[in-house]
Amino acid sequence: MADSPAFELACERIEADTNLERIETRGTVRLALKAAGFNASSISPDQLAVVVEKLLPGELTRRGVPNPGSVCARVKDALSSMGAIAQEEAPEALFVRMGGG
Amino acid sequence: MQLLSLVVVCAYSLIALGVGVKLVLMSRQTRRGPELLVGLAFLAGGMVGYPFNIAATVLWGSNADLALAAYAVGQTGMAGSAVLALASWQVMFAPSSRRARVFLCVWGVAMAALLVVGIRTTQPDPSRFASSWYALLLFWQLTCYAVLAVAALHHAFMLHRREALGLSDPVVTNRMLFWGITEISVSLQYLITLCSIAMAKLGMAGFFSPLIIASLGVIAAAATYVAFATRTAGVSWTRTELGARAEG
Numbered sequence: 526m527a528d529s530p531a532f533e534l535a536c537e538r539i540e541a542d543t544n545l546e547r548i549e550t551r552g553t554v555r556l557a558l559k560a561a562g563f564n565a566s567s568i569s570p571d572q573l574a575v576v577v578e579k580l581l582p583g584e585l586t587r588r589g590v591p592n593p594g595s596v597c598a599r600v601k602d603a604l605s606s607m608g609a610i611a612q613e614e615a616p617e618a619l620f621v622r623m624g625g626g
Numbered sequence: 627m628q629l630l631s632l633v634v635v636c637a638y639s640l641i642a643l644g645v646g647v648k649l650v651l652m653s654r655q656t657r658r659g660p661e662l663l664v665g666l667a668f669l670a671g672g673m674v675g676y677p678f679n680i681a682a683t684v685l686w687g688s689n690a691d692l693a694l695a696a697y698a699v700g701q702t703g704m705a706g707s708a709v710l711a712l713a714s715w716q717v718m719f720a721p722s723s724r725r726a727r728v729f730l731c732v733w734g735v736a737m738a739a740l741l742v743v744g745i746r747t748t749q750p751d752p753s754r755f756a757s758s759w760y761a762l763l764l765f766w767q768l769t770c771y772a773v774l775a776v777a778a779l780h781h782a783f784m785l786h787r788r789e790a791l792g793l794s795d796p797v798v799t800n801r802m803l804f805w806g807i808t809e810i811s812v813s814l815q816y817l818i819t820l821c822s823i824a825m826a827k828l829g830m831a832g833f834f835s836p837l838i839i840a841s842l843g844v845i846a847a848a849a850t851y852v853a854f855a856t857r858t859a860g861v862s863w864t865r866t867e868l869g870a871r872a873e874g
Contacts, residue, residue, distance in 0.1 A: 562787030562794070575791050616718045616781050617794075619660040620801035622652070623854065 530610060531570040532558075535577060538600045543590045553588060557581045567615065570607040577601050631836055634843040635676050641847050642672020645854040659717045667710035668850070674703025682750035697750040705741045705763070708770040709734050711809075715770075719777045733770070740766050761823050768816035771809050778806030796861045804853035804860065811846035815839050 532554065540550045555565055557580040563572060577600050585593035615621075649665025678700030685693035712730055720726035744763040748754035755761075782803035788794035818838060852860045 560787065561791055562784035564784075572793055575793055579791055613721045614658075614660075614718075616777075617785060617798050617802055619658070619664065619718065620798045620805075620853075620859075621795070622656060622658070622661070623801065 528565040529568050529573075529612075531568055531573045531604060531607060532565040534570075534603055534607060535573055535600050538603045539585075539596060542596045542599060543585070545588065545590065549588070553584050554581070557584045567613065569612055570604045570610060574601050574604045577604065631840045631843075632680070634840045634847065635680060638843055638847040638850075639672045639676055641851050641855070642668040645850055646672065648854065660714055663710050663714035663717060667707045667714060670703050670710055671707030675700055675707055676703075678703055679750070686750050693750050698745045700750075701741060701745055701763075704767065705737055708767040709737055711774055712770040715774050715777055719781070733766075737766055755819075755823050755826070761820060764816055764820055764823075768813060768820065771813040771816065775806055775809035775813050778802055778809055782806055797859045800859035800861050801853045804849040807849040808846045808853065811842045811849065815842045815846075818842075 536547070536550050536554055539545065539554065540547055543550070545553065551565075557576050558565055558568060558573075561576045561580055563576065568576070577597050581597050581600070582593040585596060590596060646665045646667075646669035649661045649668070653659075653662035653665060678696045680700075682693045682697035682700055685696060712733060716723075716726045716730045740759065740763045744757075744759050748757045748760045782799055785794040785799040785802055789796055789799060818835075
């Protein structure tokens, strides 16, 4: 299954702003996503922005990336400029609707 | 024990009726596939499959023709419920996956073929458990519920992780979790029945216990009710009561 545009954009930004290789970057973001309960194929820009803010700095620090906070802030800005993207309905959508949400 | 089993089946059928009607009515408003498929799966299994199979067993001694007709309808209801449940899995968990669509189609065609052969070669009496076709029919249905159980429980686990970031509602997580518990209970019912059939064929003492099957039925009925028919999906109980026990 293809990775989401939000995931691709975040990885491109991190790769451009750090000395991490492409495969390292993608693995780092995937680890953050796994810890947050997401996968790369279906995450939305809004959801990824939260993961980038709360979990990615720790992952980048572990890989010796300097100034992880500012890197993540730039990734968040890039994600916020993506706007809404048409996505498939999430598996939990039925249960959200059942609660009237 | 037969009375207990009957009570459990009646309870499950009533819950399936309520949940099925609720979801089908909801699908008329939302125009969405998942609620329609899950709702119809509950109605096919709970209102057609179980009742007609029981009717067939009861009628078998007095009116064989009617019993066979009820048996055919009952088995079709069970198979139809499994097909609808697997279709709901594809729509919910793998909507754009070509492999999932192919799997669903192949699985559905094989299910229909097994159903036809199963109905023609077996009868609504205990002798059907000696039939390899009947065992295959049960195994095929087991695969559907096992797939759903794994998907629902895995997704509930992911939703639970998202809660820490404020990206999931605990009520939604619990609904998914209890749906997974329903599916795993049904899967275990099929698995225990199949293991007993296999052990009987090998000449070993089976461990088929109506009490275990009935207990799993109670769990399935209760989990279905909590997942689809309650406002909080048991959040207050699972989070406060179990959390306090874990800490204490």
